[in-house]
Amino acid sequence: MAARRRGFVSGVALLAALAAPSMAGAQNLLFWSTQATPVEESQAIRDNVLPGFGKPVTYSAQEAGPFITRIQAELQAGSGAITVLGGLHGELASIPDGLVNLDGVVPAGAVAESYMGFGKLGTAEQKYIPWMQATYVMIASKQALQYLPKGTDLQKITYEQFYAWGKAMAQASGGPKIGFPAGPKGLSHRFFQGYLLPSFTGAAVVKFKSPEAEKMWSDFRDFWHEAVTPASTSYAFMQEPLLNGEVWVAWDHVARLKDALNQKPDDFVVFPVPAGPKGRANMPVITGIAVPKTSNAPEDAKALVAYMLKPETEIAMVKATGFFPVVDVKLPDDMPASAKILGPVVAAQNAATDSLPVLLPIGIGDAGGRYNKVFSDTFQRIVLGGQPAREVLDQQAQSLQAILDEKKAPCWAPDPKSEGACKVE
Known part of the structure; x- marks a missing residue:
C-alpha cells in the first residue's frame, strides 16, 4: 500500500509540474539546462548573468537523464513549465521535432555560420542557437x-x-x-x-x-x-x-x-x-540554447535567447563558467587569468594540422x-x-x-x- 501511495504522490507531483504554466503564467521563466551543474557556476549565472535580462528567470541545472526525461514528458503532454532549454549539441539533437524555429532571433553573422549549421540539426530550421563552447x-x-x-x-x-x-x-x-x-x-x-x-x-x-x-x-x-x-x-x-x-x-x-x-x-x-x-x-564541446514547442512563454523565451547571445552576456558567462563565447568578442582586460591563458590554447588545439x-x-x-x-x-x-x-x-x-x-x-x-x-x- 505504501509503495502504491508513493507512486500516486509521484504522479501527482509530475502532473502538478506539467500544469504549472496555467498557474504561474509567463512570470515563471524556467531555464532548464545541463550546463553549469557545479553549484558555484549555477549560482554565478543566477547572480551575475541573468539579472540583466530584466525579468526573473529560474536557472535549473540538471544531469542529462532528468533533463531529457522532463522535456520529453512535457512535449508528450503538449504543455509544460520549461521556458528555455540549454544543452549539449547531442542532447538537443534527440528532440529536433520538439524545438521552435529560431531563425532571425540573433543578428545574422553574430555567430559563425559553421556553428549555426550545427544548430539546424539536419533540418532547414534553426533548432538551436550555439551558446557557448569549451573543450x-x-x-x-x-x-x-x-x-x-x-x-x-x-x-x-x-x-x-x-x-x-x-x-x-x-x-x-x-x-x-x-x-x-x-x-x-x-x-x-x-x-x-x-x-x-x-x-x-x-x-x-x-x-x-x-x-x-x-x-x-x-x-x-x-x-x-x-x-x-x-x-x-x-x-x-x-x-x-x-x-x-x-x-x-x-x-x-x-x-x-x-x-x-x-x-x-x-x-x-x-x-x-x-x-x-x-x-x-x-x-569540442558545443552547447546550444533552444525553445521547446511547449514553452510556457514563447516570446519571453526568444527574448532570453537573444539576451544570452549578446556580447556582454557572453563575457559574463566566461567569468561565471569558464566556457568561451561563440560570438566574436574582445575579452576585456579585467578577465580572469584563466580565460587569457586558456583561450589561445583552445584555438591552437582546434587549428592543429593533425x-x-x-x-x-x-x-x-x-x-x-x-x-x-x-x-x-x-x-x-x-x-x-x-x-x-x-x-x-x-x-x-x-x-x-x-x-x-x-x-x-x-x-x-x-x-x-x-x-x-x-x-x-
Whole structure:
C-alpha cells in the first residue's frame, strides 16, 4: 500500500509540474539546462548573468537523464513549465521535432555560420542557437617541465612522449605525478570517448573493439600503473590536486581548471592534448540554447535567447563558467587569468594540422549515462581490474551496440555516416 501511495504522490507531483504554466503564467521563466551543474557556476549565472535580462528567470541545472526525461514528458503532454532549454549539441539533437524555429532571433553573422549549421540539426530550421563552447586541454606544473623527454615540443606532444614523461616524473619524484578526473563526478569518460580511443583508432564508435583499441587499452593500463596517481579514482576536478601539488600534469575540462590558473597563473603551463597514430583527437564541446514547442512563454523565451547571445552576456558567462563565447568578442582586460591563458590554447588545439574533432554522442537521448558507463566500465575492468582487454572489449561492445540499436543512433564524426544505427565492427 505504501509503495502504491508513493507512486500516486509521484504522479501527482509530475502532473502538478506539467500544469504549472496555467498557474504561474509567463512570470515563471524556467531555464532548464545541463550546463553549469557545479553549484558555484549555477549560482554565478543566477547572480551575475541573468539579472540583466530584466525579468526573473529560474536557472535549473540538471544531469542529462532528468533533463531529457522532463522535456520529453512535457512535449508528450503538449504543455509544460520549461521556458528555455540549454544543452549539449547531442542532447538537443534527440528532440529536433520538439524545438521552435529560431531563425532571425540573433543578428545574422553574430555567430559563425559553421556553428549555426550545427544548430539546424539536419533540418532547414534553426533548432538551436550555439551558446557557448569549451573543450578539454592539458595542464602542467612548471616543475614537471624538467622531466620532458628530450626534443619534446609541448605544442605537438604525442602520447608516446606523454607516457615517457609520466614515467620519468614518477621515477625522479618517488611516485606518480599525473592525474585524471576518474572519480564518480569526474569527466574521464570523455577522455576515453573523445581523446584516447579516436587518437589510436581514428573512430568514435565503429573501432571500439578493434586490434588498435585492444593495444591502446593494454598500453594505457601499463602507463596508468607506472605514472598515474591512484588517487585519480577520487578526483572530480583536477584544479584542487594541481594546486596542492599532489599532481603535476593533468587533463580536464577547461572550466574545471580555471581556479588553479586564476590562483596561481605563473605556476602552470597549458598545452594541447597529445596526438596518437590517427591524429590529435579532441572533443569540442558545443552547447546550444533552444525553445521547446511547449514553452510556457514563447516570446519571453526568444527574448532570453537573444539576451544570452549578446556580447556582454557572453563575457559574463566566461567569468561565471569558464566556457568561451561563440560570438566574436574582445575579452576585456579585467578577465580572469584563466580565460587569457586558456583561450589561445583552445584555438591552437582546434587549428592543429593533425586535429581530429570528435563530436559528443548524437542521437542517444536519455541513454547518455549508459553510454558513458560503457567506457567507464571498460576502463575499470581493463585498467583497474587487470582483465584481458580483448575479452572486455568484446563484451562491452555488445552493451554499446545495444544502446545504438535501441536509440537507432546513426554514426557521428569522425565515424562515417551510416544508414540506420551505427555498427561496431
